[in-house]
Amino acid sequence: MSDNLLEIKELSTGFFTEDGFLPALDKVSLTLKKGETLGVVGESGSGKSLTSLSVMNLIPTPGKAVGGEILFKGKNLLQLGEEQMRAIRGNEISMIFQEPMTSLNPVYSVGEQIMEVLRLHQQLDKKVARAKTIDMLRLVGIPSPEKRVDDYPHQLSGGMRQRVMIAMALSCQPDLLIADEPTTALDVTTQAQILDLMLDLKERLQTSILLITHDLGVIAEAADHVAVMYAGKVVEYAEVKRFFREPLHPYSQGLMNSIPTLEQTRERLQVIRGVVPTLQQMPKGCRFCTRCDEKQTLCEEEAPPLIGYQGSQVSCWKYTERWEPSPR
Amino acid sequence: MSQHADLASNTAVNETISSLKKDSIVAEAWKRFKKNRLAMVGGMILCLLVLTAVFAPLISPYDPYSSVKNQTGMLNVMAPPSGEHWLGTDSLGRDILSRLIYGGRISLSVALVAVAISTGIGVLLGLLAGYYGKWVDAVIMRVTDIVICFPVLFLVISVSTMLTPSIYNVMIIIGLVSWTTMTRLVRGEVLRIREMEYVEAVRALGQNNLVIVFKHVLPNIMAPITVQATLQTAEAILTESALSFLGVGVQQPIPSWGNMLQDATSIMVLQFKPWIWAPPGIAILLTILSINLVGDGLRDALDPKTKN
Missing domain, CATH: 3.40.50.300 (P-loop containing nucleotide triphosphate hydrolases)
Structure with missing residues (x-):
């Protein structure tokens, strides 16, 4: 190998x-x-x-x-x-894209979007997925992730959104x-x-x-x-x-x-x-x-x-x- | 002084921040909608109409189906407005106000069901055509083109005479011919959203097409769909009125605003007895107007391009 x-x-x-x-x-x-x-x-x-x-x-x-x-x-x-x-x-294999402004779905909170990946691939239940999502947000350096997890993409800056994308890709x-x-x-x-x-x-x-x-x-x-x-x-x-x-x-x-x-x-x-x-x-x-x-x-x-x-x-x-x- | 200004601007900033945090997309749209006076007036009228329709049995002073006799024991037909009958009685001596209230119930529910049907079909076909493209798109859009070519009123008239005319048939028929605009609109929007990076991103995260279409594309085009469905309701009310007026829609003795206008086919009524045809006419006008105002307000409130 x-x-x-x-x-x-x-x-x-x-x-x-x-x-x-x-x-x-x-x-x-x-x-x-x-x-x-x-x-x-x-x-x-x-x-x-x-x-x-x-x-x-x-x-x-x-x-x-x-x-x-x-x-x-x-x-x-x-x-x-x-x-x-x-x-x-x-x-x-995960991917992150060029445009953090448009790479997140505007109608879902960032937490929901990260949880979607986790639930899709790891079949976690909601509570566990949410806890893990918060962990991921903390890992990518987003301050007070417990609050940010319910934010919508338009409430975050470009850099923050790219961090969310990274969290999503690495979750x-x-x-x-x-x-x-x-x-x-x-x-x-x-x-x-x-x-x-x-x-x-x-x-x-x-x-x-x-x-x-x-x-x-x-x-x-x-x-x-x-x-x-x-x-x-x-x-x-x-x-x-x-x-x-x-x-x-x-x-x-x-x-x-x-x-x-x-x-x-x-x-x-x-x-x-x-x-x-x-x-x-x-x-x-x-x-x-x-x-x-x-x-x-x-x-x-x-x-x-x-x-x-x-x-x-x-x-x-x-x-x-x-x-x-x-x-x- | 400047300290005060600072303090004031500070609280203002804090307020915006906290409001930003709280507001979901719906709440933000509602905020913008509230600022639109015309739309709010339209919304209030519409609410009033809907409430009267819902609580018709409680509000209407008489039974809309039975004729009223006067003191002499004769049918009180075509009586002008009076203290007893606020809007007078029709050619069979039935209380017009009561029929108007019940008629609203019928007209509104026919319109709502018809729009639910047409929106369902339109959105589904539009999503399929827009997202899957290729031959799916080609087939759906050609069928849409064909349906658009039908002369709607003639089609509806001939179909409803073939079937037994009833409220339910009217609902279904109107629904089945009016989905084309929605399909085209949804297809166009899907074509736009499909190329968005977040759709590519969820594909790159391994989500399947069906989930992407319904969970990621559809919510992003709810705004134009809502507006279109609202405006379509107005159109459905008009179509229903036209059909009922022509006698192929809602049948007597069930009242609808359209068939209440049937009496106006007589010149005598048209010229000398305006209380018979004016109320349903005004009711239709008011409803259409208020729905259109609400629709325009919704469009402005939901369109992100007009944000702030």
């Missing part, structure tokens, strides 16, 4: 539209070890949220996972039926918590608190976290490993410290360079030129080649595989023998 909690192997997910099949995820492979936090970064439309929804088996129609496997504790989630999947959702002590941009909608001080809370609870409850974000700062603070996604592909997978010291893929390097620093005063922020190609006009070779400053003819013709390089994994021809060193 390996200590990999979640292993995504060559997952391909796409949308069946009127224009034909559009591959949104192309052979995505990720591994998450028990007790670790894996950060997934990428810009909008890079497929990071779709990856997490694929794990939950909640891909919006007309999307569908068409290839690969998602191994969770050795079971392939893609082969489970809806009934079996429902038993896993919220119980073994059944799942092995895996998927956090889809959990701090994006919060202000900066609250962001830090929520991140700290998640990391603290991860230690206490022995939960692994799949952290999806577009904020490299969040990754630096919270993740153990990082996967960089671009246009539906994992272009780099590395240990966090190493990644920040020496990003390998030209896209990762571009991302790093576009972070403004305090030391330098620049007239303009550095950007990666161009935009992500749409699914309809994806280049044949490397998906990043339209925006890459170092591309060669090889890049346009053939997609690079994900290869091991100095302990990391990177998907770029630069690190293979087929790369022709530049004449300069």
Whole structure:
């Protein structure tokens, strides 16, 4: 038995539209070890949220996972039926969402919503569930939880609601918590608190976290490993410290360079030129080649595989023998 | 001075905080509703009408079914309003006030049952169509389109002549033809709520579809449903009156506001005996008006976009 909690192997997910099949995820492979936090970064439309929804088996129609496997504790989630999947959702794998303002049902008190999960998966009776709900609220740092348990979502601030979401997601002590941009909608001080809370609870409850974000700062603070996604592909997978010291893929390097620093005063922020190609006009070779400053003819013709390089994994021809060193 | 102001604002803040804590969604809506004068007036009239309907046997001065004889032993027909008969008597010598009170009972209950039927059908179909989408949606919405195309009054008239006209048939018929607006409304609302993150969140927590639809989607669209059902009640009263007036709805001698107007088909009555047709006419008008006022008030009170 390996200590990999979640292993995504060559997952391909796409949308069946009127224009034909559009591959949104192309052979995505990720591994998450028990007790670790894996950060997934990428810009909008890079497929990071779709990856997490694929794990939950909640891909919006007309999307569908068409290839690969998602191994969770050795079971392939893609082969489970809806009934079996429902038993896993919220119980073994939980998810928290980006928008705490809209992720709670406005017509129920926060207590009722947490109790619903507990009663659904653990068949607790009302009293026990309520006591446990109050415990969970206390655990996520909500002051006077005995009173707050009867509050409605609109009576809580964004940070408080996100705490409630975390309480809800962790109430059944799942092995895996998927956090889809959990701090994006919060202000900066609250962001830090929520991140700290998640990391603290991860230690206490022995939960692994799949952290999806577009904020490299969040990754630096919270993740153990990082996967960089671009246009539906994992272009780099590395240990966090190493990644920040020496990003390998030209896209990762571009991302790093576009972070403004305090030391330098620049007239303009550095950007990666161009935009992500749409699914309809994806280049044949490397998906990043339209925006890459170092591309060669090889890049346009053939997609690079994900290869091991100095302990990391990177998907770029630069690190293979087929790369022709530049004449300069 | 400034200390006072501070103190005052402090208590104000405390009050808002405590009121925030106490108020559920319903209580908040009620607060907003109370501020709407017109809606409150409508609500009071409606309450009055409902109370008279409920307590009809206690309030009405005469039996609405039996004719009254005068001192000479003749039927006291078409008597103008007097101390004895406040609103006069009709063509068969029955007390109009009593019939009006009992008629309200019939008209209101027909409308309520009809609306309960149409709301039930409309909400159920709308939920299914909106949540499940795909072919379920296509089938339900096409059927709705077809039902909308029916000329309602003709349909109701022909159906009610085929069945024996009775109160219950009127209720069922009105209910069966008037669910389409509700279906469309509910479907639209479900499409909106279905994409909300909290619905995705409960799915991600492993809840099944049936529970999601009824426990998480439905309560969130209760506001527009309530408003629509209220306005539909007004419409049902009108339809019932029209049917009864035409003689295919509630049958004599059972009084309803619609069939009380039947006497007004005679020019003589229309011109010279306004006490026979004016009371049911005014009753219908008042009821519809007050229901619509309440409906509009509810819409403003329940719509979160108009919050504060």
